Amino acid sequence: MGCQLTVESVRYRYSKGHEAVAGIDLQMGPGILGLLGPNGAGKSTLMRILATLAKPTSGRVLWNGEDIAKKPDVLRVELGYLPQDFGVYQALSAREFLAYLAAVKGLPSKIARERIDECLSLVGLSDAADRRLGDFSGGMRQRVGIAQALLNDPRLLIVDEPTVGLDPEERLRFRHLITDLAAQRLVILSTHIVSDVEASATALAVMAKGRLLFNGAPEPLVALADGHVWEWLVPESRVAEARTKFTISGSLRRPDGVRLRIVGAKPSDDAQACAPDLEDAYLWLLAREGAG
Amino acid sequence: MDRPDLGALRRFAAILVADLRERSRSTRFWVVLALVGIATWWCFPPSDAHYQTVGFGDNVRGIYSSAWVGMVLGLMYSTMLSLIGFYLVRGTLVRDFDTRVWQLLVATLMTRRGYLLAKWASHMAVFTLIMIVGLAVGAVAQWVRAEDRAFDLIELAKPVFVLALPSLAVTAFFAVLFDLLPWLRRTGGNVLFFFVWIFVGVSATGFVQPGPAAWTHTTWLSDPNGMALAMRDLYATVRHASATVKGSDISIGVSDFKGKSIVFVWQHWHVRPIDLLGRALWMALAMFGVFMLAPMLDWAAARTRGATGEGAAHPGRRLRWLDPMLRTFESFASGVLYAAEIKLVLRQRRAWWWLAMIGLGIAQLAGDREALGIATIGAWLISVDVFSRAILRERDTGTGALVFVAAGATRRLLASRIGVALSLAVLAVGPALLRLAFTDATAALALLATAIGVAFGGMAIGVACRNPRPFELLLVTLSYAGVQGGGPLAAAAKPLDALHLQAILLPAFATILVLLWPRFTRAR
Numbered sequence: 001m002g003c004q005l006t007v008e009s010v011r012y013r014y015s016k017g018h019e020a021v022a023g024i025d026l027q028m029g030p031g032i033l034g035l036l037g038p039n040g041a042g043k044s045t046l047m048r049i050l051a052t053l054a055k056p057t058s059g060r061v062l063w064n065g066e067d068i069a070k071k072p073d074v075l076r077v078e079l080g081y082l083p084q085d086f087g088v089y090q091a092l093s094a095r096e097f098l099a100y101l102a103a104v105k106g107l108p109s110k111i112a113r114e115r116i117d118e119c120l121s122l123v124g125l126s127d128a129a130d131r132r133l134g135d136f137s138g139g140m141r142q143r144v145g146i147a148q149a150l151l152n153d154p155r156l157l158i159v160d161e162p163t164v165g166l167d168p169e170e171r172l173r174f175r176h177l178i179t180d181l182a183a184q185r186l187v188i189l190s191t192h193i194v195s196d197v198e199a200s201a202t203a204l205a206v207m208a209k210g211r212l213l214f215n216g217a218p219e220p221l222v223a224l225a226d227g228h229v230w231e232w233l234v235p236e237s238r239v240a241e242a243r244t245k246f247t248i249s250g251s252l253r254r255p256d257g258v259r260l261r262i263v264g265a266k267p268s269d270d271a272q273a274c275a276p277d278l279e280d281a282y283l284w285l286l287a288r289e290g291a292g
Numbered sequence: 293m294d295r296p297d298l299g300a301l302r303r304f305a306a307i308l309v310a311d312l313r314e315r316s317r318s319t320r321f322w323v324v325l326a327l328v329g330i331a332t333w334w335c336f337p338p339s340d341a342h343y344q345t346v347g348f349g350d351n352v353r354g355i356y357s358s359a360w361v362g363m364v365l366g367l368m369y370s371t372m373l374s375l376i377g378f379y380l381v382r383g384t385l386v387r388d389f390d391t392r393v394w395q396l397l398v399a400t401l402m403t404r405r406g407y408l409l410a411k412w413a414s415h416m417a418v419f420t421l422i423m424i425v426g427l428a429v430g431a432v433a434q435w436v437r438a439e440d441r442a443f444d445l446i447e448l449a450k451p452v453f454v455l456a457l458p459s460l461a462v463t464a465f466f467a468v469l470f471d472l473l474p475w476l477r478r479t480g481g482n483v484l485f486f487f488v489w490i491f492v493g494v495s496a497t498g499f500v501q502p503g504p505a506a507w508t509h510t511t512w513l514s515d516p517n518g519m520a521l522a523m524r525d526l527y528a529t530v531r532h533a534s535a536t537v538k539g540s541d542i543s544i545g546v547s548d549f550k551g552k553s554i555v556f557v558w559q560h561w562h563v564r565p566i567d568l569l570g571r572a573l574w575m576a577l578a579m580f581g582v583f584m585l586a587p588m589l590d591w592a593a594a595r596t597r598g599a600t601g602e603g604a605a606h607p608g609r610r611l612r613w614l615d616p617m618l619r620t621f622e623s624f625a626s627g628v629l630y631a632a633e634i635k636l637v638l639r640q641r642r643a644w645w646w647l648a649m650i651g652l653g654i655a656q657l658a659g660d661r662e663a664l665g666i667a668t669i670g671a672w673l674i675s676v677d678v679f680s681r682a683i684l685r686e687r688d689t690g691t692g693a694l695v696f697v698a699a700g701a702t703r704r705l706l707a708s709r710i711g712v713a714l715s716l717a718v719l720a721v722g723p724a725l726l727r728l729a730f731t732d733a734t735a736a737l738a739l740l741a742t743a744i745g746v747a748f749g750g751m752a753i754g755v756a757c758r759n760p761r762p763f764e765l766l767l768v769t770l771s772y773a774g775v776q777g778g779g780p781l782a783a784a785a786k787p788l789d790a791l792h793l794q795a796i797l798l799p800a801f802a803t804i805l806v807l808l809w810p811r812f813t814r815a816r
Contacts, residue, residue: 051697076699087690089632091608091639096632103628104705105698112628132610148694 002064003078003155003186004029005050010059012045020045022210023059032182034197034218035190036282037207043190044084046207047160050188051081063156077106080154082145084161090134094125094144097133101148112151119147122177124170138165146174150181157187163196175199194279206285213289218278225276225284230262232271242267247287249280263287303402307410311384312417320759324380325425328373332426335364336433343548348530348541350549354558357440359447361430363522363561366451369423370459370517371544375489377422378463378470379482379761381415385471389596398593404586408468412582415464416457423452440559447560454563455518458574462492462516465578472585472592479677479764486768492516512566516574521567530556608639629708636685637678637712648674649720656724662777664724665784668739669774671720672746672781676767678716679750680760682709683809687758696813706809713747724784738787741794742780748801755808 007026013019020042026033037043048054050061052072061068063075089097095116102112120126123143133141142165149157159178163171178187179200189197197204204221206214214221229249234242235257242248242260250261262271263284276284315321335345336356346364347353354360388394397407427449434448435441466488470481492515514520523542533556614635621627648670655667672679686692695701718725721743728736746767753763773779780797783790 048693051693053693053697073699076697076701079697081693081697083693085690086694089636089689089691091636092632096635099622099628100632101694101698103625103632104695104701106625106700106704109623109625109628112625145694152698 003184004062004064005156005186005188006062007046007050008060008062010046010049010056010061012042012049012054013057020210021049021056024207024210024212026205026212026215028186028188028203030182030184030186031202032178032187032189032197032200033203033205034201035188035205035207036192036194036197038192038286040209041192041207042210043192043207044160047083047158047188047190050156051079051083051158052076075156077152078155080149080152080157082149082159082162084164086145088133088136088141088144091132093130093132094120094136094147095129097144098148098151102151105152107152115151115153116147119150122150123147124173139167139170142166143170146177155185157181157185158190159187160190161192162189163191163193171196194282198278206282208286208289213285221285222276222278222281225263225281227273228264228284229274229276229280230266230271231274232260232262232267233257234260247283249283299401300403300406303400304406304410304413307397307402307407308414308417311411311414314384314387315414315418325422328422329425329429332365332368332429333433335368336361336430336437338437339439339553342550343546344543344553345546346542346544347547347553348526348543349536350543350547351551351553352530352533353553353555355439355555356434356437357442357447357557357559358431358434358444359451359561360558361434362427362448362451363526363558365423365426365430366453366455366518367522367544369419369426369452369456370519371493373419373422373456374459374463374517375486376765377415377419377460378467378485378489379765381418381464382467382471382481384411384414385468385592386477386596389593394593394596398590404589405583408582408586408589409579412464412468412579415467416461419456419460419464423456427452439555442559444559450563451522451561454568454571455522458571458578459517461575461578465581468582469585472588474592474595479680479760482761482764483673483676483768486765486772490772512564512570513573514567514570518571521563521570525561526558529558532556608641611635611639614638626704626707629704630711633682633708633712634715637682637716645674652720653723656721657727661784664727665777665782666775668721668724668784669771669781672717672743673767673771675716675720676750676764677760679713679747679767680754680763682713683751683754683805683812684758684760685709686813692813702810702813705813706805709751710747710805713751714744717743717747728784732787734791735784735787738783738790738794741798742783742790745780745794745797745801748798748805752801752804752808755812756804758812 005026005028007024010021010024011019012021022042024046035043035046045054049056052068052075055069063078066074068075089100092100098116098119099112102116107115117126120129123146125140125143125147128136128140133144136144142162146159146162149159163174166174175196178189181187182200182202189201191197201218203216204214204218205212206221233254233256239251239258239260242262246267247263248260249263252259261274261280263280264287337343344351344353346367354363388397431443431448434443466485470476470485473481476484511520511524519542526542533554618631618634621631652667652671655663656671659667681688686695695705718740721739725736725739728739750763750767753766754760770779770781774781777785780790780793
């Protein structure tokens with residue numbers, strides 16, 4: 001079975017008039033699509049449209065050629081979705097909650113039991129499976145959210161800001177998990193944290209103000225910033241001034257001053273050109289489009 | 293920098309204004325305001341109508357002068373709005389706690405007393421707006437009915453503010469108090485307030501008997517609703533209009549009658565300054581009560597779902613004995629859903645609920661017919677949150693985005709919710725059903741139909757209003773009528789009436805549920 005997701009001229013306007021998604025075209029196949037954008041870019045709205053929770057105001061989304069607004073169940077049976085904010089039933093244990101969601105998804109009981117054990121193991125919650133969710137920490141609940149998204153072994157996995165609330169170790173585990181899962185399915189990973197997609201994304205889409213600024217492999221995006229990234233050593237007293245004038249993607253305190261990483265025009269004759277990384281390229285793109 | 297007194301005033305105003313903006317930007321607020329306008333119009337039927345809303349006996353009322361229109365509004369608002377208004381305004385403190393806005397406010401110079409007083413004032417501002425809308429509608433009604441077109445704004449507004457404002461001040465105090473106490477923030481508080489309101493009303497009626505108690509003719513210290521004052525002065529006039537009407541015959545609500553109504557002239561209500569002092573005392577008492585709640589604010593704010601995961605969404609008891617009972621269901625997918633829903637509902641029941649259910653079950657088995665009827669109503673009443681909230685669970689728990697993206701979730705969840713609500717509604721009256729099945733088959737059938745009606749009604753009204761409160765208010769009101777042997781819950785007392793009523797209600801509830809549930813799930 002294929003996993004081709006096509007977004008055709010999709011727009012979404014809220015009833016108050018704000019256009020959250022302003023005409024997006026995307027073609028996606030197996031692999032990991034990292035959807036990047038600043039807060040308010042329209043990522044979560046696009047995620048909700050792709051997850052069949054909202055219908056586009058105009059345009060359409062096709063899953064293997066079927067319009068998901070007209071036939072949502074065609075996608076839903078193959079969908080795993082982790083929303084940005086979600087609640088849990090605190091009176092149920094993790095296993096009971098997953099069994100409940102497996103039943104909602106229509107999984108046969110025997111398969112559900114196997115999948116629940118697998119998913120709990122994948123997210124490292126096997127030992128806590130019979131503890132009730134009311135006793136879970138925020139990070140543990142987030143892992144339950146990831147587990148529920150995997151229950152039906154989805155062909156399309158949509159995860160919206162999945163690493164919020166995870167500690168560094170859990171975040172690393174999640175990145176590895178997503179990389180392992182992506183072999184035969186489409187994973188759409190929405191985030192504003194570039195490092196979340198840097199290691200794993202096979203394709204990138206960058207959104208700002210509801211528009212798509214970039215769509216393609218990470219390398220061309222990085223290449224866009226070539227010649228626009230500089231390292232510049234400034235005394236500490238000039239850092240504040242530099243922040244107001246330039247886009248700074250990083251800074252490192254040194255005994256002789258602060259080494260700033262600047263994206264854009266060469267800030268000074270003594271600044272040194274350096275190779276851009278994905279974070280630089282992302283900031284360069286936002287700055288160039290006036291969307292930062 | 294502001295002077296401290298001005299700063300406090302600005303903070304008070306900021307909380308009040310933000311609260312009013314938050315309320316007034318919801319559609320529900322304007323719908324309620326429109327409904328109040330419609331209901332107010334309905335309070336002034338034309339002269340050939342066969343009902344009245346405020347009067348003496350069944351058919352004695354004042355002519356529609358400004359003073360009488362004001363008196364009708366004053367009495368209606370001081371009694372009815374003091375009940376319904378509670379359900380309308382409550383919840384703003386809980387919203388601040390749950391959304392963690394409180395954590396932002398508490399780090400400022402705002403005082404606890406100032407915060408609570410601003411919330412109380414916000415409730416009062418909503419009530420005042422409603423009363424102003426009512427006054428405008430009342431003025432139009434006076435003009436249209438044309439029994440006395442001499443318009444007097446003071447006479448129109450006086451009873452509304454003198455009678456209703458103190459009564460609503462007390463209601464606003466209870467709305468603040470019930471938001472602070474964690475166990476009264478949801479259904480428990482909604483049910484309890486009805487009985488508080490009844491208690492206040494009943495006390496008032498016992499307190500004021502203008503006939504036998506001579507002192508009430510001169511009293512200035514009234515009850516919270518102001519009935520003492522109104523009856524004192526109305527009685528003096530009405531006894532000239534109808535020799536058969538007693539002072540205690542005042543009726544507020546709907547009275548049907550045949551024939552023509554008897555009218556009396558009421559163009560001025562003389563309120564003495566000392567009477568105003570009596571009314572002001574209730575306002576002061578309500579404000580004092582709000583001030584006295586300030587020390588418990590931090591304690592209350594810490595006990596919220598947003599802060600600790602406690603409160604209404606507490607994990608509850610494990611109830612391991614349920615597992616083997618539900619294991620049969622867990623062997624198939626829809627049974628898994630049903631079992632999980634049953635666990636969710638039962639685990640969050642408090643110890644008092646289990647004890648009360650046991651007590652009510654015994655009463656259903658061993659009590660006389662009247663006790664049986666009361667016990668069945670009691671069993672539904674203490675489980676009202678299951679019927680009113682089950683259908684809204686995704687909204688309350690934030691799980692909508694997890695469950696509604698599943699294929700067929702809408703259908704599966706509706707089936708399991710109906711199953712759970714029906715099971716509980718029937719099991720709650722199981723002992724009575726068993727007993728009646730052997731002694732009075734018609735009554736057993738009526739009780740079963742009413743149980744199904746309660747389950748479907750709770751879900752249908754919940755999903756139609758997207759709020760549990762309307763059904764909770766309805767069920768407590770019907771329970772009150774039911775324990776007195778009337779209304780649709782009195783299935784054991786009037787089985788045939790109950791069967792006829794459920795034959796109409798059940799299809800209506802089922803239709804609402806089936807039509808509106810899919811729309812509700814799409815709105816997540």
